[in-house]
Amino acid sequence: MGKQQAKRPARRERGSISAEEIIDGALALAEAEGLDALSMPRLGRALGIGVTSIYWYFDNKDALIDAITIAAARQLHDLITPPEAGAWQDRVEQLYCRMRDALRSNDLLCDLLYMRGNRLGENALVHLWPEVELNLTKMTAAGFTAEEALRGLVALSLYTRGAVVLERQMRRQGIDPATPTPVPADFPLLSAAAEQQNMRGVTDDAFRAQLRLMIDGLAALSAR
Amino acid sequence: MGKQQAKRPARRERGSISAEEIIDGALALAEAEGLDALSMPRLGRALGIGVTSIYWYFDNKDALIDAITIAAARQLHDLITPPEAGAWQDRVEQLYCRMRDALRSNDLLCDLLYMRGNRLGENALVHLWPEVELNLTKMTAAGFTAEEALRGLVALSLYTRGAVVLERQMRRQGIDPATPTPVPADFPLLSAAAEQQNMRGVTDDAFRAQLRLMIDGLAALSAR
DNA sequence: ACCTGAACACCGTTCAAGT
DNA sequence: ACCTGAACACCGTTCAAGT
Numbered sequence: 001m002g003k004q005q006a007k008r009p010a011r012r013e014r015g016s017i018s019a020e021e022i023i024d025g026a027l028a029l030a031e032a033e034g035l036d037a038l039s040m041p042r043l044g045r046a047l048g049i050g051v052t053s054i055y056w057y058f059d060n061k062d063a064l065i066d067a068i069t070i071a072a073a074r075q076l077h078d079l080i081t082p083p084e085a086g087a088w089q090d091r092v093e094q095l096y097c098r099m100r101d102a103l104r105s106n107d108l109l110c111d112l113l114y115m116r117g118n119r120l121g122e123n124a125l126v127h128l129w130p131e132v133e134l135n136l137t138k139m140t141a142a143g144f145t146a147e148e149a150l151r152g153l154v155a156l157s158l159y160t161r162g163a164v165v166l167e168r169q170m171r172r173q174g175i176d177p178a179t180p181t182p183v184p185a186d187f188p189l190l191s192a193a194a195e196q197q198n199m200r201g202v203t204d205d206a207f208r209a210q211l212r213l214m215i216d217g218l219a220a221l222s223a224r
Numbered sequence: 225m226g227k228q229q230a231k232r233p234a235r236r237e238r239g240s241i242s243a244e245e246i247i248d249g250a251l252a253l254a255e256a257e258g259l260d261a262l263s264m265p266r267l268g269r270a271l272g273i274g275v276t277s278i279y280w281y282f283d284n285k286d287a288l289i290d291a292i293t294i295a296a297a298r299q300l301h302d303l304i305t306p307p308e309a310g311a312w313q314d315r316v317e318q319l320y321c322r323m324r325d326a327l328r329s330n331d332l333l334c335d336l337l338y339m340r341g342n343r344l345g346e347n348a349l350v351h352l353w354p355e356v357e358l359n360l361t362k363m364t365a366a367g368f369t370a371e372e373a374l375r376g377l378v379a380l381s382l383y384t385r386g387a388v389v390l391e392r393q394m395r396r397q398g399i400d401p402a403t404p405t406p407v408p409a410d411f412p413l414l415s416a417a418a419e420q421q422n423m424r425g426v427t428d429d430a431f432r433a434q435l436r437l438m439i440d441g442l443a444a445l446s447a448r
Numbered sequence: 449a450c451c452t453g454a455a456c457a458c459c460g461t462t463c464a465a466g467t
Numbered sequence: 468a469c470c471t472g473a474a475c476a477c478c479g480t481t482c483a484a485g486t
Contacts (some may be wrong), residue, residue: 008472011466011467011470011471012469012470012471013469013470014467014468014469014470015468015469016469016470017469017470039458039459039460040459040460040461041458041459041460049470049471050470050471050472051460051461051471051472052461052462052463052470052471052472053469053470053471055460055461055462056468056469056470060460060461061460061461114389115339115340115341116339116340117339117393117396117397118393119397121393121394121397121399121405121424122405122423122424123405129407129411129414130411132411132414133410133411133412133413133414136413136414136417137413140413146413146414146416146417147417147420147421149413149417150414150417150418150421150423151421151426151430151433151434152434154421154423154426154430155383155426155430155434155437157386158383158386158387158390158426159379159382159383159386160386161386161389161390162381162382162383162384162385162386162389163382165338165385165386165389166382166385169341169342169345170345172341173341173343173345175345181345181346181347183353186357187353187354187356187357188357189357189360189361189364189370189373190353190356190357190360190370190374192370193360193370193371193373193374194374196371197371197374197375197378199346199374199378200345200346202375202378202379202382206375206378206379209375210375210376210379213379213438213441213442213445214437214438214441216441217437217438217440217441218437221437232453235451235452235485235486236450236451236452237450237451238449238450238451238486239449239450240450240451241450241451263477263478263479264478264479264480265477265478265479273451273452274451274452274453275452275453275479275480276451276452276453276480276481276482277450277451277452279479279480279481280449280450280451284479284480285479285480
């Protein structure tokens with residue numbers, strides 16, 4: 001009879017592992033099982049490499065997460081950037097609506113960028129800077145100072161981020177954002193309103209309407 | 225000579241531990257060392273009880289986190305609720321400015337409520353529902369439908385939440401939100417604007433100004 | 449009824465090797 | 468230069484006790 005010992009997988013040749021392969025594997029694992037399930041041992045197993053080999057390419061897990069964040073964010077730009085032509089109001093409305101859509105349909109990207117501490121900070125979205133610059137150009141042409149314009153764009157992005165994060169938190173808990181929050185009858189107005197416009201998320205229409213309200217408010221400001 | 229064996233702490237009497245004591249200890253530990261440092265073994269050690277004793281009072285760590293979230297959120301209400309009298313515009317402006325202040329000065333509360341998955345969802349802030357009801361009353365009196373009014377309040381809270389979370393992420397990374405983001409000169413408008421109004425946070429004035437813009441936009445809507 | 453340590457299956461990371 | 472397992476100090480949780 002042959003030897004019965006558990007045969008361990010063959011040692012990988014040197015040069016057969018790359019940072020890119022690890023990033024791709026990590027993205028695949030996190031997409032399939034969730035970011036929480038991404039552990040170094042599991043990743044090593046999924047890639048068929050020794051756990052510790054990962055540490056030759058990345059100093060630690062945080063560095064790896066940074067890398068997959070950049071990789072995941074890179075694709076965002078093409079998904080959401082509106083055509084160059086058009087009034088800033090419409091371009092900006094479209095940009096943030098698409099941003100919300102993209103993050104809503106990509107939990108992993110949302111988790112990497114907005115949930116818990118994204119170590120990259122604002123650098124995670126460097127790919128969007130040309131888009132910001134273009135909007136600033138259009139807005140200054142419309143009468144804004146650059147500071148006013150940027151302040152407005154930041155506000156819109158904060159609103160969008162808030163909406164995305166709220167909904168993500170609900171989904172993470174297995175709560176359907178469409179189901180209204182139960183509110184005791186002590187609060188008649190709130191409980192009536194919460195049946196339509198609940199506090200667990202925003203409908204597409206409500207999001208867009210409020211976004212437009214903010215944009216129009218800014219536009220009125222610049223006209224002054 | 226006396227026995228040299230490491231003496232283990234005396235066994236606690238039955239009844240000497242309470243859920244409240246555990247919650248207080250957990251809050252103290254999380255405040256002192258950060259939410260990440262709150263582990264079951266550390267908490268047991270801090271309280272001088274066996275780690276596993278905690279499991280008699282809480283099913284698991286998540287349940288304990290829920291409990292301390294509720295405990296931490298309870299104090300929020302008194303801190304931020306504005307006086308009853310006044311126009312809804314001013315009350316709401318004050319409410320969200322104070323909400324931001326409270327969360328900015330209490331990292332733990334911010335982490336519990338907004339960073340990563342808060343299992344309690346909107347129930348974490350039940351203590352604010354009377355305040356919401358009051359604002360809905362005032363806003364419907366001013367011409368809003370209850371749904372419109374709630375939609376507006378949700379939007380304001382999303383903006384606030386976005387601002388708080390962004391700043392918290394920066395602080396968590398040890399980045400000073402006041403230091404401007406370095407932007408390459410390829411983006412002249414952005415780099416000029418980013419020196420004043422950077423993308424790492426919002427100044428108090430900018431936050432309030434944008435909040436007021438949103439409120440006035442809502443008010444104009446109801447006048448129609 | 450309440451409190452406990454031993455034990456288990458995980459984790460991230462270091463280190464001293466192997467090739 | 469690149470890949471590796473053994474080992475370490477942690478974690479959350481279960482379980483079978485003790486009192």
